[in-house]
Amino acid sequence: MKALVYHGPGQRGWDRVDDPTIIDPTDIVVRIDTSTICGSDLHILKGDVPETTPGTVLGHEAVGTVQEIGASVSTLAVGDRVLLSCITSCGRCRFCKEARYGQCLGGGGWIFGHTINGLQAEYARVPFAENSVYKVPEQLSDEQVLFLADILPTAYEVGVLNGRVTPGDVVAVVGAGPIGLAAMLTASLYTPGRIVAIDLSDGRLQSALSFGADVTINNGREDALAEIMDLTEGLGADVAFEAVGVADTFELATSLIRPGGRVANIGVHGHSATLHLEKLWTRDVTITTGLVDTRTIPQLMTLVASGRLDPTVFATHHVRLADTMAAYDTFADAANTGALKVVLEGEESARGSTALVGASAAR
Amino acid sequence: MKALVYHGPGQRGWDRVDDPTIIDPTDIVVRIDTSTICGSDLHILKGDVPETTPGTVLGHEAVGTVQEIGASVSTLAVGDRVLLSCITSCGRCRFCKEARYGQCLGGGGWIFGHTINGLQAEYARVPFAENSVYKVPEQLSDEQVLFLADILPTAYEVGVLNGRVTPGDVVAVVGAGPIGLAAMLTASLYTPGRIVAIDLSDGRLQSALSFGADVTINNGREDALAEIMDLTEGLGADVAFEAVGVADTFELATSLIRPGGRVANIGVHGHSATLHLEKLWTRDVTITTGLVDTRTIPQLMTLVASGRLDPTVFATHHVRLADTMAAYDTFADAANTGALKVVLEGEESARGSTALVGASAAR
Amino acid sequence: MKALVYHGPGQRGWDRVDDPTIIDPTDIVVRIDTSTICGSDLHILKGDVPETTPGTVLGHEAVGTVQEIGASVSTLAVGDRVLLSCITSCGRCRFCKEARYGQCLGGGGWIFGHTINGLQAEYARVPFAENSVYKVPEQLSDEQVLFLADILPTAYEVGVLNGRVTPGDVVAVVGAGPIGLAAMLTASLYTPGRIVAIDLSDGRLQSALSFGADVTINNGREDALAEIMDLTEGLGADVAFEAVGVADTFELATSLIRPGGRVANIGVHGHSATLHLEKLWTRDVTITTGLVDTRTIPQLMTLVASGRLDPTVFATHHVRLADTMAAYDTFADAANTGALKVVLEGEESARGSTALVGASAAR
């Protein structure tokens, strides 16, 4: 088969590699119908993720069709259309039993395109399949569920749920890139009073308005802390999401929160930050971190099926799977292309009925 | 009356001052029967708390007897024996309505011995009295409830409840001074599997064993992180309390926590700390800060009355209220005197029946 | 002044009565600008509420303007426009400190138009005013906040919050009268997957569709249990609200719930019901009851102010306060008049700007 292979920092190819096969009785093999690229794929290509070795197929988000099942697999059948989660769950360890799949101790966690071959490929082997894939309802297109593999549950679990967004809350989102936008979209499920997007780019802030933001602050030229205090009678935001991954934005998030408020870190951090305990120690603040578990995939899929949530708004570009090399260029140059997510479509990518896609955008 | 008056950094006196009187209809005046000294009184004396002006009577923990009530006070009567909380609640602001009295916006919060005259005195005016004092059941001695004014609810609310201690948990307490010991004592209400005390002083660690610690680690000569990992099969503690108030111990607390664990900061911090987001971002950690609300005083008083909790173990020294000057010396020199809390006893300090005090120690 | 006075079962008058005056220092006197009628007023008139004695002024929902304040009132001023909650909170008892104001032990709870004179009058005395009224933001009309006095927080607290509605849930609402509709409207704040309205009246079911219902079931001619099972792959609803107040509908609600689901009783019951423990004991069901606390008034007011919630959809009829007698007729004959709530407008009823009312309906 063909697949997008990592060849060391800065190097990748759309290469012919061996077809995947069943190894363990809990495995399945899936034909990839629709896939996509994530910011962490770019991190790997930069060489920032040493545990990913050259020769690894990248990608950890896909919709596919079951081709083969292992001996102990009884709840999946050949031909089933499934969403593959970015997180694999062994289903048996302490953390999987707590639905904390991202911390799996039994061989799962984030492994696709990281420590084993991934999903930007024509086929993939899926370990612990019965605990790690989700059947897709017939009426939903691949594109409607594709972003439930990673970006939407990340924003929802690590941002919205950790931050305990409550109806009426003022929610400050620091960072309006794809993950920040996903946090705005899923925060809306809890009807906050106001979503405030904070970013350095006017373009991203403009996007934010269509993802649920009510107010935008360009903190390159505006004082975000002062603006938030103005909006909240001097108290601060109820919830703040850090959705960038650098020390400054984390410190901003912790500064603009009200007493009793919650700061949910969503960003991927390579360095430490300063925590101003001399100010925060009295302020009843809760700060959370987290890797996505994708435990909310069934809930989010229900919301998509009922037309309450439309993930397709992230699909700014569509490219043939065979053109994944070019898709990387588009995605990596988001500042110019405006790419949020690039949909990689195999030959059999299931589009779903237009009617349904249209209906899902109604809200 | 006589009272302990702050005269600027390093200076205090047991002075004659004006008797307090009712100012607002929601006030009461109380005769102080039993009082005590807190570490933050020493901070004020060091000059670290600029909002406390010379001339202020210190102290924010006491049991007393109502002498006079304001015009709108209907639930308290002259002669009632009451516990005075370190936190005053207006009862009407947004935060008081959420039982977040420490953040009171209506004139309360920590005001005694801070921004108004305090409780190391023969008498005191108590604002918003109906929301800020608690009647003491007849069978309980002053000493049995005195430490519910501050240290026990602080440890319980800011440590145990924020840290969500659960039966079976491994709870690491970094710092075995009075507040750390109070955290161990109140954590025991939730039957943790193991309480691990971490401190630099063998003497304090020895005390910890009698306050509920199962394991002690002297992190002056032992590697606390390695020890905790040994005890927890490499996962880390379920809950960690920072009970010192410096950056190093905070960083230790965040390093020894398991994925999904909770770090509750109890310490008073004068400086920032480093937050190792590059390690923590994936680890599903929750970090909390907080000022005590004393909202759990009724709950803790019930536990004392039913003999489940014995706060008198903190009363290492007893001194006449008139000798408060000397009591400060004893308390400030804890390293040599072994003082945890010094009980200041007025003429009418209610000792309670010996039988009951004995009974409360049974558990 | 003139007021609607209860004269015993079946009898009421718009009578001249004494103007209210300040009695306690915590009282205020308010001019009623806008009021309304509740189903429980009709219950009183039927003679079902023996603790309401003849001569009592009815009504427990209003917006008004402060005319006079008691000696201890410091956070309200003459001229303030305030929402009067149906529940009075003493602010000091155990239950008020838990925000369980409906259970107030200090003289509050449901007292207006029940055990003291109520709010269908030109003026009213408001006990414990600082804990029981809410200032209305200038930009909101009386009508926009009036239904936050009772019906909306009742539906939200006793239904939605007790039932722990979660995004994606199937929520079955048994009863599509005003309180059932209010439950649908406020359940929408949590973005359920599907709201199913169940009622015997096609007219009410038609209304339900505009209050957020996705599916309607007329259980006079359809098998509601079978329909719900059809909709939920045989599992049952995630949440069910009983919003009628009779045994049959309660039993229906408990029958159609999935394992692990929640049944929130909102209805007012005069009789017992049968609880089928022989079926329910294994099913992990949670059943809740409750009297409203109106603790969510500030939250709901924020949602109205931000245009997320439009309570004015309940205002089917507008009548001058002086015509309250006729308004009762309209309200009592809802089957023919279609009345949900009748707005009683005094001379000074504040309408708010049309622009804002319009905006609030956008969502």
Place this chain on the structure above:
Amino acid sequence: MKALVYHGPGQRGWDRVDDPTIIDPTDIVVRIDTSTICGSDLHILKGDVPETTPGTVLGHEAVGTVQEIGASVSTLAVGDRVLLSCITSCGRCRFCKEARYGQCLGGGGWIFGHTINGLQAEYARVPFAENSVYKVPEQLSDEQVLFLADILPTAYEVGVLNGRVTPGDVVAVVGAGPIGLAAMLTASLYTPGRIVAIDLSDGRLQSALSFGADVTINNGREDALAEIMDLTEGLGADVAFEAVGVADTFELATSLIRPGGRVANIGVHGHSATLHLEKLWTRDVTITTGLVDTRTIPQLMTLVASGRLDPTVFATHHVRLADTMAAYDTFADAANTGALKVVLEGEESARGSTALVGASAAR
């Protein structure tokens, strides 16, 4: 092998039956070292459980040693000593993913000795073994963990956790049979203020005192409701457990609860009960039901291992596994034998060190 076989109502035998073998790749076969009898075994023998067919081996609680493992089993090995839960979890269905194993939709739930052969036998086949058994730490005896198979997690999950027992609570336990005693024992993990045991038998009430009860009420000759009101200043208990399984005791439990309190049904009910909604609708009461999930086995095992919980107090009788027929007589005649649980010991039953058993009783 030999096993206790159900032969229809009133009939059982210690029969020779076929040895169990691996059927599915997720199975294991276990040698039963220690087993016990449950009240529901007696129900089956009465003929009350029609889905259990004659020829079924009874029993659903055991400790055993792995003899054989299925092809997909990788986390268990021959020779492992394991606790077998009364509840089997497929690990993959919606409810198993929520840790609601008792409601398993994938072929698990309560199946041992119910719909498949059970554990009062020399050997047993264990389906979905990796999600349904728990390795026993070497230092614990079989008897120390045996009752974690059913009775203790039932009391803890369905009673204590559903009832949200909180430090200081007054907990009323209606019924002081084995399950009621287990509820008292595990409620103590949360340090209630007072545990009140209510029963008709003075003998059982006497036992209750050694399982944590502080107060006993014989409701054959005392007015339990009046007693509870006396103990709680007229408010009612914070939490009540129904631990009998009949309508009267359920109604008692709902009558003696305070506003805002919780009633957790633990009893097995064959008939409906009356729910006095005419009284309860205003009282903010939460009523829960539930089948055990045994999701807390790891937590409880930690508590046993750390000496915080001693389940061996239930082991009133010890009988050789080969004498299971006689053991049934002893257990069924509990009123005369005083049996709480009868330990059935195979040849290899692991007793653990006396030292450890002693230590675990310290608390």
